[in-house]
Amino acid sequence: MEKFTQLDGLVVPLDRANVDTDAIIPKQFLKSIKRSGFGPNLFDEWRYLDHGEPGQDHSKRPLNPDFVLNLPRYRGASIMLTRDNFGCGSSREHAPWALLDFGIRALVGTSFADIFFNNCFKNGLLPITLPAAEVDELFRQCTAQAGYRLRIDLDAQTVTRPDGKVLRFDVEPFRKYCLLNGLDDIGLTLRHADKIREFEARRRLEQPWLFGQ
Amino acid sequence: MGAQTLYDKLWSSHIVHQEEDGTVLLYIDRHLVHEVTSPQAFEGLKLAGRRPWRLGANLAVADHNVPTTDRANGIDDPVSRLQVETLDRNCEEFGITEFRMNDVRQGIVHVIGPEQGATLPGMTVVCGDSHTSTHGAFACLAFGIGTSEVEHVLATQTLLAKKAKSMLVRVEGPLQKGVSAKDVILAVIGKIGTAGGTGYAIEFGGSTIRALSMEGRMTLCNMAIEAGARSGMVAVDDTTIDYIKGRPFAPAGEQWERAVAYWRTLKSDEGARFDRVVELDAARIEPQVTWGTSPEMVTAIDGMVPDPALESDPVRREGMERALQYMGLVPRTPITAVGVDKVFIGSCTNSRIEDLRAAAAVVKGRQVAGNVKLAMVVPGSGLVKAQAEQEGLDRIFRAAGFEWREPGCSMCLAMNADRLEPGERCASTSNRNFEGRQGPGGRTHLVSPEMAAAAAIAGHFVDVRNML
Numbered sequence A: 001m002e003k004f005t006q007l008d009g010l011v012v013p014l015d016r017a018n019v020d021t022d023a024i025i026p027k028q029f030l031k032s033i034k035r036s037g038f039g040p041n042l043f044d045e046w047r048y049l050d051h052g053e054p055g056q057d058h059s060k061r062p063l064n065p066d067f068v069l070n071l072p073r074y075r076g077a078s079i080m081l082t083r084d085n086f087g088c089g090s091s092r093e094h095a096p097w098a099l100l101d102f103g104i105r106a107l108v109g110t111s112f113a114d115i116f117f118n119n120c121f122k123n124g125l126l127p128i129t130l131p132a133a134e135v136d137e138l139f140r141q142c143t144a145q146a147g148y149r150l151r152i153d154l155d156a157q158t159v160t161r162p163d164g165k166v167l168r169f170d171v172e173p174f175r176k177y178c179l180l181n182g183l184d185d186i187g188l189t190l191r192h193a194d195k196i197r198e199f200e201a202r203r204r205l206e207q208p209w210l211f212g213q
Numbered sequence B: 001m002g003a004q005t006l007y008d009k010l011w012s013s014h015i016v017h018q019e020e021d022g023t024v025l026l027y028i029d030r031h032l033v034h035e036v037t038s039p040q041a042f043e044g045l046k047l048a049g050r051r052p053w054r055l056g057a058n059l060a061v062a063d064h065n066v067p068t069t070d071r072a073n074g075i076d077d078p079v080s081r082l083q084v085e086t087l088d089r090n091c092e093e094f095g096i097t098e099f100r101m102n103d104v105r106q107g108i109v110h111v112i113g114p115e116q117g118a119t120l121p122g123m124t125v126v127c128g129d130s131h132t133s134t135h136g137a138f139a140c141l142a143f144g145i146g147t148s149e150v151e152h153v154l155a156t157q158t159l160l161a162k163k164a165k166s167m168l169v170r171v172e173g174p175l176q177k178g179v180s181a182k183d184v185i186l187a188v189i190g191k192i193g194t195a196g197g198t199g200y201a202i203e204f205g206g207s208t209i210r211a212l213s214m215e216g217r218m219t220l221c222n223m224a225i226e227a228g229a230r231s232g233m234v235a236v237d238d239t240t241i242d243y244i245k246g247r248p249f250a251p252a253g254e255q256w257e258r259a260v261a262y263w264r265t266l267k268s269d270e271g272a273r274f275d276r277v278v279e280l281d282a283a284r285i286e287p288q289v290t291w292g293t294s295p296e297m298v299t300a301i302d303g304m305v306p307d308p309a310l311e312s313d314p315v316r317r318e319g320m321e322r323a324l325q326y327m328g329l330v331p332r333t334p335i336t337a338v339g340v341d342k343v344f345i346g347s348c349t350n351s352r353i354e355d356l357r358a359a360a361a362v363v364k365g366r367q368v369a370g371n372v373k374l375a376m377v378v379p380g381s382g383l384v385k386a387q388a389e390q391e392g393l394d395r396i397f398r399a400a401g402f403e404w405r406e407p408g409c410s411m412c413l414a415m416n417a418d419r420l421e422p423g424e425r426c427a428s429t430s431n432r433n434f435e436g437r438q439g440p441g442g443r444t445h446l447v448s449p450e451m452a453a454a455a456a457i458a459g460h461f462v463d464v465r466n467m468l
């Protein structure tokens, strides 16, 4: 997993609540057996005017000029502002994969759906939760000001606005540690292999029916 | 230790290790695998030179991409075919039990787990699919995971997790005739919203829930995720135990007695404290129909399409306006005036034998309306299909003009050939009415199997209570 320490990035505002993972990456692209290449299909149904299928040449498809990701001023954005319950719906990890592949490294919003939130951390995409009033203000500033950027410092747990105001955010220590160091969860867990074996052996005695088949 | 909730018990009995910040290494008893979210996990395993930790914990099936029509020639779409073949290959290579596409035990992953007795009380059950919450009906801690976690479970038989808050949804009293578990859960979501359960594990309790069959409880827990909760659960009682008895993966003999004795402890203790309690009166729950593009956009059958102008919160108002535009609906239209083009009875929410029986009871001796282009029934598994055929349900559906299909996810998410055309309106027993879910531009209304059947007959939404 790629490390996340600091990020100074252009911000794109996605002003909708309940953005679901079907919208983030529509199901036809889930047929891929790879982990990469989902970026061109991020928000496919909102981003393009035609219907997308895997294997198309996306550079030739008609773009929806009104969709925020297509506005020239947001080209190259690496931070996305979001609203309530972002990432609800299916467990598809293709959603964070598509966001990352597109170039988004951090999300700033009021709330994220549980599974999506978890999937982000597994891939080095940082979801930041802030109070509604602060997010409202970020939306206001970002739409008002071209080239709006934020500075994120994971170690210090801060988001710094262009006007210098510093917003603090919470992150669970263990997740933070893994993200800062780009640690692979499986490797970390396997340090406890003996404990897992011990637990399993006890379970086998107490509930042998769980190990029957 | 004081009074514990069911969730407390399930959680604490699976802790292998705990970090200082409360992050827990949780032991996983059952891992269900399907073709869409597993290929990258198997690839990761291979790249790292790892093997599955405990083969017997895994059970695999292809469901999302499989065709529901003639399967003799395999899968037409080459991309879908490759994904299913990749699952077959991975299971073969690693030695994981898989029900292949033409096995009678094949079906939707959340239908076959319980059907096989592979889902047992007290287990932790995970799957790379958000509707894994379904299995909580058996007093399991069951939740959906992403692909990195699929790899993590394969490699270590554990997951890193943080304990959620607890919510009790208590429903009391008898349900009206024609009102089912689907209506209960839609009413719950209508009440608390699609983010209402975020950060919580929900336990469903109360006399209404205790009176539900296992099928009904699965429908309920299935949609806990639509209320934002990663898991939903119901305590063990006789209904649970009777359902499990004799299933292929269930214990037998002396082990059965031991297991049952343990399972009977899987309920919240008297006086256990929940972080939030939500109460519903069953008598006041009416048949539900969603009108928008989120399951919380729901109303009773005698209701109307709401008017966004009356909504004071601007973000919500805009969401409603966008939903109505997508759905092609005008504010204040009575729900019963909304016609349907297609009807889909299926999905891991409502494709079990009881669902098919309930729908067939409405359909029997009647005809699908002329304006309905397609009405289809997709059983949840090969075994559900066989059972239904034995009971003659297929003949009832066919005689009425329904299509009777092979098991799979089908038009729940339209990854196979079954889908809505742009603008088509569907009465669907599935769980998500998101934009494009059943096909680009398709318009989904979530309902119970009874209500879907009634809509097929009438050609528009109707109150099934008047048809029983």
Ligand code: SF4
Pocket (backbone or CB within 6 Å): B063, B064, B108, B109, B110, B129, B131, B347, B348, B349, B408, B409, B412, B413, B430, B431
């Ligand atoms: S039936 Fe629908 S919701 Fe259930 S597993 Fe299949 S696609 Fe997912």
